[in-house]
Amino acid sequence: PRIRAVVTTGGRGLGRDIIDRLPGLEIVACSAVGTEKLDLAACRARGIAVTNTPDVLTDDVADMAMALLLMARRRLVEGDAHVRSGAWAREGMFPLTPTLTGKRLGILGLGRIGQAIAARAEAFRMEIGYVARAPRDVPYARLPDAEALAGWADALVVATPGGAGTRGLVSAPVIRALGPGGTLVNISRGSVVDEPAMIEALASGALGAAGLDVFAAEPAPDPALLALPNVALSPHHGSGTVETRDAMARMVVDNLVAHFNGAPLISPVA
Numbered sequence: 682p683r684i685r686a687v688v689t690t691g692g693r694g695l696g697r698d699i700i701d702r703l704p705g706l707e708i709v710a711c712s713a714v715g716t717e718k719l720d721l722a723a724c725r726a727r728g729i730a731v732t733n734t735p736d737v738l739t740d741d742v743a744d745m746a747m748a749l750l751l752m753a754r755r756r757l758v759e760g761d762a763h764v765r766s767g768a769w770a771r772e773g774m775f776p777l778t779p780t781l782t783g784k785r786l787g788i789l790g791l792g793r794i795g796q797a798i799a800a801r802a803e804a805f806r807m808e809i810g811y812v813a814r815a816p817r818d819v820p821y822a823r824l825p826d827a828e829a830l831a832g833w834a835d836a837l838v839v840a841t842p843g844g845a846g847t848r849g850l851v852s853a854p855v856i857r858a859l860g861p862g863g864t865l866v867n868i869s870r871g872s873v874v875d876e877p878a879m880i881e882a883l884a885s886g887a888l889g890a891a892g893l894d895v896f897a898a899e900p901a902p903d904p905a906l907l908a909l910p911n912v913a914l915s916p917h918h919g920s921g922t923v924e925t926r927d928a929m930a931r932m933v934v935d936n937l938v939a940h941f942n943g944a945p946l947i948s949p950v951a
């Protein structure tokens with residue numbers, strides 16, 4: 682009964698089981714932009730305020746998307762091993778890879794992070810297409826759905842929120858549409874991609890390569906995925922820089938201070 686505030690992370694969230702045991706709870710401050718593991722309905726029903734940490738992590742997450750895109754498409758993980766193992770001297774030149782410059786980038790979800798990815802992709806002279814619930818005031822092609830976007834694109838970046846609304850959105854047909862020359866990047870949530878279908882496609886060559894910061898199972902992703910050579914893996918670290926984690930922590934504290942001072946919250950979740 683003495684607890685009035687909870688600080689949590691995106692990965693941990695806060696379920697109804699705990700919320701129900703905190704009768705004095707007034708605010709939940711989440712150190713993440715994604716709040717799908719937080720029971721927002723339970724908070725709303727009790728009038729509990731919820732805050733997250735948007736904006737401050739946008740650039741780092743967009744950087745991670747571009748890094749994974751280059752890593753996967755240019756096969757940097759295998760290239761690194763080619764040098765370290767001595768294969769370069771023993772076996773010779775590393776195989777040629779597809780280029781990125783001038784190719785089509787499909788962005789699934791054109792929110793703050795999706796738009797920051799698009800800005801970076803423009804510098805790579807990529808043609809940009811997107812899928813979003815509502816049209817955006819941007820000079821990019823808007824495709825009707827994920828499958829159409831994947832069919833159009835050379836590389837697809839998943840930048841939607843997680844949660845029930847986007848579960849399995851990158852389905853087996855979407856992955857097939859991206860094709861053997863295609864590169865899939867996910868900096869959103871593992872739940873958005875049909876991971877077994879993706880693994881099968883990567884193993885059979887039906888999908889060219891993938892760059893993944895997020896997984897269906899974290900922190901121990903499917904071993905079948907870890908065994909594939911054509912994936913670049915990152916430990917859910919899109920926002921994992923010193924500067925951004927400092928800014929996120931600051932935002933958590935500023936929201937709590939605002940709440941207990943009776944001031945407007947910095948970043949309330951609607």
Ligand code: GLV
Nearest residue numbers: 691712713714715
């Ligand atoms: C990280 O995944 C976040 O939601 O901020």
